[in-house]
Amino acid sequence: MQSFDIVIVGAGIAGASIASALVDAGVEGARILLAEREDFPGYHTTGRSAALYSALYGNETVCALTAASRAFYLAPPPGFTDHPLLTPRGCLYIAGEDAVGELDALEATAQRVGARTTRMGAHEARAMVPVLRDELVSAALWEREAMDIDVHSLHQGYLRRARAAGVVLSTGAELRAAASEGDGWVLTFGSAKVRAATLVNAAGAWADEVARIAGVPTIGLMPLRRTAIMLDPPAGADVHRWPAVIDAGGSFYFKPDAGMLLASPADETPSPPCDAQADEWDIAVCVDRVQAAAELPVRRVARSWAGLRSFVADRSPVVGRPAAHPGFFWFAGQGGYGIQMGPALALTGASLLLTGKVPVPLAERGVDVAALSPDRSQLRQAD
Incomplete structure (x- = not known):
């Protein structure tokens, strides 16, 4: 033995x-x-x-650990990898009139962990992501140092x-x-x-x-299923330069990924430990939520999957x-x-x-x- x-x-x-x-x-x-x-x-x-580094995503302990991880990501030990672990993306947290308080909370988190953010209105947010709907986005918070993670x-x-x-x-x-x-x-x-x-x-x-x-x-421990889908970008749109877009109220997010858009309804469906699979209802909810906030015609769902995020109370x-x-x-x-x-x-x-x-x-x-x-x-x- x-x-x-x-x-x-x-x-x-x-x-x-x-x-x-x-x-x-x-x-x-x-x-x-x-x-x-x-x-x-x-x-x-x-x-x-979904592979996004955001120092504003999570509770106080999570955000502190995330901010403290940045130095490793930018300068990993010699020989750790042949490729950068982080690439520029940026993250735009958006809110309707009923969720502007969520942006205030995110700003407070940013101050606590030392993340650089900029508050902006709907017009400025649309300049970054032109498909956002004015009527559903009244304010936004731009986290410029958010990154894609390899x-x-x-x-x-x-x-x-x-x-x-x-x-x-x-x-x-x-x-x-x-x-x-x-x-x-x-x-x-x-x-x-x-x-x-x-x-x-x-x-x-x-x-x-x-x-x-x-x-x-x-x-x-509570394993919670989360769904993700891949969508075609709008015809003629250069989505490569778009930031990640996260609803400050926690109902969806989307981000560019390999020339397409990765989207999620940010669902948290209780599940036993298993090889999680995407549910058709959750896929439909994702499409509905994303289209409610952005003018994104969905002709097809190119790919879908699910994973388990395991939390305690x-x-x-x-x-x-x-x-x-x-x-x-x-x-x-x-x-x-x-x-x-x-x-x-x-x-x-x-x-x-x-x-x-x-x-x-x-x-x-x-x-x-x-x-x-x-x-x-x-x-x-x-x-």
Whole structure:
């Protein structure tokens, strides 16, 4: 039976990033296993992301982690990737008369995290995205430093960095059993068993399932299905220069993507952990909402898909060891923000795993152990 110091369950962006961060933290001589239930990492949520970096998207903890991730994105470690992780896009948050207060809240977030924004009226917003309807857009907030994220390069960079340092990646390795033994675990993956001193739960939508297998209290994780579709751009329109457009009220977004428009109704339909598929009703809702705000003739839906965004009650990530199970480490509940805040969250996770503390630069941004803890009162209320 092989023995590892750390076994990480899940090799999507969560598991891959914390594996890489542990390596960067200098865990010399430690044996680390990265176990993925699918045949290749990133099959589920990681591979289905809208891939936008916006420091205004999410709650206070998420936005602080996102802002702190910017430096990594702009200057990743040498050899991490051959391509830029961020490319200019910009993001236009739009609001009708009944949702202007949402723009005020976004401006307050921008001031808190140091993001540069510009408030503008409907005429200025239409100058940027000419298809926006005047009657439904009364004001907007322009986040100029929002960027497109190369999710594939980010994910592969993490995996490459981890494997180069000796992390063992095992695919097709679904956790079947986890038995506490002394100060560690005996874990069963298919017919194979391994020993682990620490079990890191980075299983995304399946994270509560992993906890149940290990006999650890769950965190009330809620996988929520989100739909995305690809649309043809309007005839003759140069959409390449358009920013991402997000409804400040949270009812839809669209952005240029590979010469087309990626759109979503920002739906959050409860779902069991699964290989999520787009629902015809959600596709129709997406088309209706986008067309209500923009003059976008939809002749066809070129492609559709869905992914699961997994949240807990307070919509902040869950990172840390439960007091009653110190050999178990949560790295879950990242919702739809796991990519944009990934670098800073991985750094935080590695630090909490090794020292029990949040790194000082992140603590100075307001990232707090208590806000991430699996023992926080908000989670117990959710149960």
